[in-house]
Each structure stands twice: as structure tokens, then as C-alpha cells.
Amino acid sequence: MSRLALVTDAWHPQVNGVVRTLDTTRTELEKLGVAVTMVTPADYRTVPMPTYPEIRLTVTWPGRVARAIDRVEPDYVHIATEGPLGQMARRWCRKNSVGYTTSYHTRFPEYVRARLPVPLSWSYAFVRAFHNEGVCCMVSNTTLERALAERGFRRLVRWVRGVDTVTFNPDVPAALPDLPRPVFLYVGRVSVEKNIEAFLSLDLPGTKLVVGDGPARADLQARFPDAVFTGNRLGEALTAHYTSADVFVFPSLTDTWGLVQMEALACGVPVAAFPTMGPVDVIADSGTGALDWDLKRACLAALSIPRSRCRAYAERFSWEASVRQFWDNLQTANTQPRSA
Template sequence: MTKLALVTDAWHPQVNGVVRTLDTTRQELEKLGIEVYMVTPQEYRTVPMPTYPEIRLAVTPPWRVSRVIDDIQPDYVHIATEGPLGMIARRWCRKNDIGYTTSYHTRFPEYVRARAPVPLSWSYAFVRSFHNAGVCCMVSNTTLERELAARGFRRLVRWVRGVDTVTFNPDVPPALPDLPKPVFLYVGRVSVEKNIDAFLKLDLPGTKLVVGDGPALPDLKARYPEAVFTGNRLGEELTAHYTSADVFVFPSLTDTWGLVQMEALACGVPVAAFPTMGPLDVIADSQTGALNWDLRQACLDALDIPRDRCRAYAEEFSWESSVKQFWENLQKANDLAIANSN
């Protein structure tokens, strides 16, 4: 049976789009008969990431991770993150002359700059070196591909994300039916790089609802007592919070895709966002969202978008087709690595 070692520093109990994407990809690959071995921080001692304690980083001798990968004897290696485990797996692949693939999930340099005075050029030099050493780097959209190519990233291929239209659907009764309408909802990590402040400071009618957890939560709750904060929600309970909303607000300026946008659309909720990477690619010309540098106007415009249009558009993005694209990328990359070694 074909074996894949999928290495990631982002994994449970973290709650974010990267973890959901990788976990769903694992499940769908296993349906195809592929043995997926996850190499994650769960197997090692961890320490909290500075300024973001919810993310825990593995602290382990490289030989321990290398021995795990040796025991797997993988046919393919995919490294999803540029963290400690990703770096160790990268070294293992290069030492053993094994071609590997990567995927670019997070605008890491921008996240670092939001927390510390580190020049973007330094961070991009690191991540560019990391990804360019692989056979290919998978990206979710055209905007990201162009931006990374302009920064010197090579061998970029497309991996479009899917959405679980069974779990996320408009028929689940709302969890908060009594909130004053209209309800403007944010779902995701509550952290500085998500730019949630840009949403909460808007003068909007009705209710602002924030679902998620993170280091910025205490500060935002103190500064915006009129907003409703629920903490993390999962599964059907999360869907019920989506269906409680009239508009999904996505204020991030740094996300590469924004899986929560697709989840909201699958629940029949239109999106309001800035016209930047992620929203530009998810919404495109679908007329399922309002994109405007005036976020307040985008929120108000999105109220007029039909919910059934949002659901119909989301149904075009299946995880089955997403994972098929991922698997084809692995196979093509493996063929290329073999050809280059001969």
C-alpha cells in the first residue's frame, strides 16, 4: 500500500483552517487506499510559541523525528509547515536524497512582522529557501501564486481547498436566534494578524458576533463589550453559529485562502471582506460576497445577497476534488524527482 508521511507543526488541539484542511485531506486520502502517517507535535514535548501560547512547538532531537520517518519508509513526503518538525523532515529528505512537496498555508512573514520588528525580507528569505528546496510548493489561489513568484518562489502548483457541505449547511437551526438583527459574524483565531479590530470598530446595526479563541480575546472583549464572544465552537455547534448570522465578516489582510469563508457560504451566509488575497480568490465573480476597502459598506451591501446563491456556489468546492488535486501533485512531483535523479 502507498505510504505518505504528512509532516505538520499545526495540529490538534489547535483549531484553525490549516488543521481542518490537513485533517480532512488525511481522511479523504485514506478513502483512496493511501496510508497516511501524521508526524505532528502530539508525539513530542512541546513549548508554547512566543506571543501565541495556543500554538505549541515540538522540542525534540532531530534523530527522534528522523527515526519515525525511517520506520514509516514513505513513498511520498509532504511537509505542510515551516516549523521545527518541518525543518527536521526537510533535513531528513535532503540527507536521504528524497524529493518532497510543501504547501504554503500561512503568510508567515506577515504574521511575524505583526508581533515583532523583523523585516519582511528576512522572513521571506527563510521561507523561500525552505519551499524552493522541495520538488514543488502547493498554493491555494492565483493571487498567492503571483505574489510568491514575484518574491522568487519556484515550482508553484495549485491546490484549491474544499469545504464540507454536509457538516456546513443552511438547514441547521441557529444557535443564537434571539440576537438583535442583523447579525454580523466573525469565525476564526482571535489574534492580532486577523485584523478583527477593523470589524469590531465599525458602526453597524444589530449584533457583532465573534466565534473563536486566541491571545487577543481578553483585550477585544474589554474594548468591545457590546459584541458577543462565544469562544471556540466545533462541528454542528459551529454550523449553528454560522446559520445565526446574516453576514460573515472576514477582515483579515494576511490570509492566503480563508476556509471559514467557504464554510459560511456553505451555510448560506454571504461574505463581507476587503478586496485582498483570499476574499478575491474565494469570492471571485460569484456574487456571493461584497468586497470593499470600506468594510462597513461591504457589510451593508452583503445583506442584499441571496442565501441560496451562496450555498449553490459552495457546493462547487468538494473535498473530493481538492484531495484528488493534492494527490496528483504528489505523483507529478515524484515523477519529476525521479527524472531529475537519473
Template sequence: MTRLALVTDAWHPQVNGVVRTLDTTRKELEKLGIGVTMVTPAAYKTVPMPTYPEIRLTITRPSRVYRELDEAAPDYIHIATEGPLGMLARRWCKFNGMGYTTSYHTRFPEYIRARAPIPLSISYAMVRNFHNAGVGCMVSNGTLEKELAARGFRRLMRWVRGVDTVTFDPDVPPAFTDLPRPIFLNVGRVSVEKNIDAFLKLDLPGTKMVVGDGPALPALKARYPDTVFVGSRIGEALTACYTSADVFVFPSLTDTWGLVQMEALACGVPVAAFPTTGPLDVIADSGTGALDEDLKKACLAALEIPRDRCRAYALGFSWEESVKQFWENLQTANRIHLSTSKAA
């Protein structure tokens, strides 16, 4: 059996697109007969991340991580995050002369800048060095690929995400039927980098709804008392929130893909967003969303989009194809690395 070690600092109980992507990828790889060892914070002591306690950072001796990887004896290793576990896994690969692939899930430099006055140039230098030391860096879309290439990232490979069209089903009964319509919905981490304030300050008809939890939730609740905040939801309860909505509003300027956009579309809900990385590639010219620098204008335009068009579009993004692309990238990157090493 071919063995893969998948290392990530983002894992349950975190509820976000990165965790859902990696967990689904693991499950689909195992269906293909690939043995997957997950190296996650679940096995280690963690402490709250400063300014963002919902995210916990692993505290451990390097030898424990090295032992876990030794015991996994992987044929391939994929490091999904640039956190403590990711850094230790990188060192293990270096000690053992083994190549590793990475994936660029999060605009880490922009997240840091939203909380501390650290220049992007410094943060990007650190992140770039981490990814460039690998044999391949997987990115979710063409817009992000061009941006990272311009910043000096090398060996970029495309890995398009999928969406669970069974769980996210437009036929799931809505959870909210008595709110003034139209309902404009946002789902995700409630934190400063998600730019939710840009959505909530809009003068829109009907109801604004936010699903999720995070450090910015108390302040937004106080600032926008007319908004319906329903907290975190998963599974069918989350789907019922999506099917309650008329428009899904995605105000983020920092996401690299935005899996929640695909979940909304799978539920038949059109998207309103800024024309930036993520929405530009998820929505593109599909006619399933409205992108505009004026977010209110995008929200109102999205009301006119047929729901069945959104569902039909989402059906084209299967997790099976996404994971097949991931696995092909992994093999290709390592094959090129090995052939180049032998030639040198």
C-alpha cells in the same frame, strides 16, 4: 500500498483552517487506499510559542523524527509547515536524497511582523529557501501564486481547498435567535494578524458576534463590550453559529485562502471582506460576497445577497476534488524531480 508521510507543526488541539485542511486531506487520501503517516506535535514534547501560547512548538531530538520517518518508509513526503518538525523532515529528506512537496498555508512573514519589528525581506528569505528546496510548493489560489512568484518562489502548483458541505448545512437550526438583527459574524483565531479590530470598530446595525479563541480575546472583550464573544465552537455547534448570522465578516489581510469563508457560504451566509488575497479568489465574481476597501460598505452590501446563491456556490468545492488535485500535484512534482535528476 502507496505510503505518504504528511509532516505538520499545526495539529490538534489547535482549531484553525490549516488543521482542518490537513486532517480532512488525510481522511480522503485513506479513502483512496493511500497509507498516510502523520508526523505531528502530538507525539512530542512541546512548549508555548513566544507571544502566542496557543501555538506550541515541538522540542525533540532530531533522531526521534528521523526514526519516525524511517519507520514510515514513505514513497512520498509532504511538509505542510515551516516549523521545527518541518525543518527536521527537510533534513531527513536531504540525508536520504528524497524530494518533498510543501504547501503555503500561512503568511508566516506577516505574522512575525505583527509581533516583532523583523523586516519582511528577512522572513521571506527564510520561508522562500525552505519551500524552494522542495520539488513543488502548493498554493490555494492564483493571487497568492502571483505574489509568491514575484518574491522568487519556484515550482508553484495550485491546490484549491474544499469545504464540508454536510457538516456546514444551512438547515442546521441557529443557536442565536434573540439577538438584534442583522447579525454580523466573524469566526477564527482571535489574534492580531486576523485584523478583527477592523470589523469590531465599524458602526453597524444589529449585532456583532465573534466565534473563536486566541491571545487577543481579552483585549477585544474589554475594548468592545457590546460585541457577543461566544468562544470556540466545533461541529454542529459551530454550524449553528454560522446559520445564526446574516453576514460573515472576514477582515483578515494575511490569510492565503480563509476556509471559514467557504464554511459560511456552505451555510448560506454571504461574505463581506477586503479585496485581498483569499477573498479575491474565494468570492471572485460569484456574487456570493461583497469586497470593498470600505469594510462597512461591504457589510451592508452583503445583506442583499440571496442565501441560496451562497449555498449553491459552495457545493462546487468538494474535498474529493481538492484531495485529488493534491495527490496529482504530489505525483507530478516528484516525477519531474526524478526525471530532471536522472538527466543531470
């Protein structure tokens, strides 16, 4: 049985697409007979991240992380994030001459710039060095691969995400059936980098519904009192909020994929978004969403998209296939000579 150490700074109780992706990947890998050990903040002391207390940063010594990986005696190491745990795992790999794979989940430089006056070039230099030192970096789509390659990232391979079409399905009764229609829904972190204000500022009929939590919630809730904010929802309760909606609005300009788009489609809800990385790759020419730099126009256009078409498209993205691609990438990258 192969042994994998999967290292991530993003983990429960965080509620986001990265955590859901990694947790599902672990479960599916175990079905393939892979022994997966998670190295996460759950095993260490953490402190709240400045300006974003919902995210906890690990505070520990590199030696403790090294011992945790040593106990696994891993055949493979995958480092999913560039945070404190990721850096300490990278140090272990250097010391032991072990190749590691990475995956690019978050446009970290753009997130930093949204909060602090840090030049993109500085942040990209940091993350580029981290990922280029690995044996490969897994990316979710063509647009992201092209953008990273232009910034000097090497050994990029594809890892397309899946969606849980059992949990997320259009047959779950709506949680909020009495909201004035049409219902335009956002699901995700309520934070500045998600560009939610672009959605809430639109002059739209019906109801704007926001599901999720984060540091910008109090401010947005005060500024947009007509919108409905529910906080985080999980499992069937989250599905019931998706099925309450007529259109899923994805205003982010910084996401690499946007798993919530796939969850909405699996529930039969069409997507309205800007034509940028993530939406252009998820929606493409499927006819399951409306992409327009005029977000209001996209929202109204999406109302006419058949829900059955959205569900049928989502059914093409299985987690089984996604995780098989991840595992194939991991094995191939660790058997090929490393090129410059």
C-alpha cells in the same frame, strides 16, 4: 498501497483552517487507498509559542523525527509547515536524498511582522529557501501564486481547498436566534494578524458576533463590550453559529485562502471582506460576497445577497476533488526532473 508521511507543526488541539484542511486531506487520501502517517506535535513534548500560547512548538531531537519517518518507509513526504517538525523532516529528506512537497498555508512573514519588528525580506528569505528546496509548493489560488513568484518562489502548483457541505449546511438551527439583527459574524483565531479590530470598530446595526479564541480575545472583549464573544465552537455547534448570522465578516489582510469563508457560504451566509488575497479568490465574481476597502459598506451590501446563491456556490468545492488534486500534484512532482 502508497505510503505518505505528512508532516505538520499545526495540529490538534489547535482550531484553525490549516488543521481542518490537513485532517480532511488525510481522511480523503485514506479513502483513495493511501496509507497516511501524520508526524505532528501530538507525539512530542511541546512548549507554548511566545505571545501565542495556544500554539505549541515541538521540542525534540532531529534523530527522533528521523526515526519516526524511517518507520513509515514513505513513498512520498509532504511537509505542510516551516516550523520545528518541518525543518527536521526537511533535514531527513536532505540526508536521504528524498524529494519532498510543501504547501503554503500561512503568510508567515506577514504574521511575524504583525508581532515583531522583523523585516519581511528576512522572513521571506527563510520560507523561500524552505519551499524552493522541495519538488513543488502547492498554493491555493492565483493571487498567492503570483505574489510568491514575484518573491522568487519556484515550482508552484495549484491546490484548491474544499469545504464540508454536509457538516456546514443552512438547515442546522441557529444557536443564537434571539440576537438583535442583523448579525455580523467573525469566525477564527482571535489574534492581531487577523485584523478583527477593523470589524469590531465598525458602526453597524444589530450584533457583532465573534466565534473563536486566541491571545487578543481578552483585550478585544474589554474594548468592545457590545460585541458577543463565544470562544471556540466545533462541528454542529460551529455550524449553528454560522446559521445564526446574516453576514460573515472576514477582515484579515494576511490569509492565503480563508477556509472559514467557504464554511460560511456552505451555511448560506454571504461574505463581506476587503478585496485582498483570499477573498478575491474565494468570492471572485460569484456574487456571494461584497468586497470593498470600506468594510462597513461591504457589510451592508452583503445583506442583500441571497443565501441560496451562497449555498449553491459552495457546493462546487468538494473535498474529494481538492484531495485528488493534492494527490496528483504529489505524484507528478515526484516523477518529473527537478528544474532550477
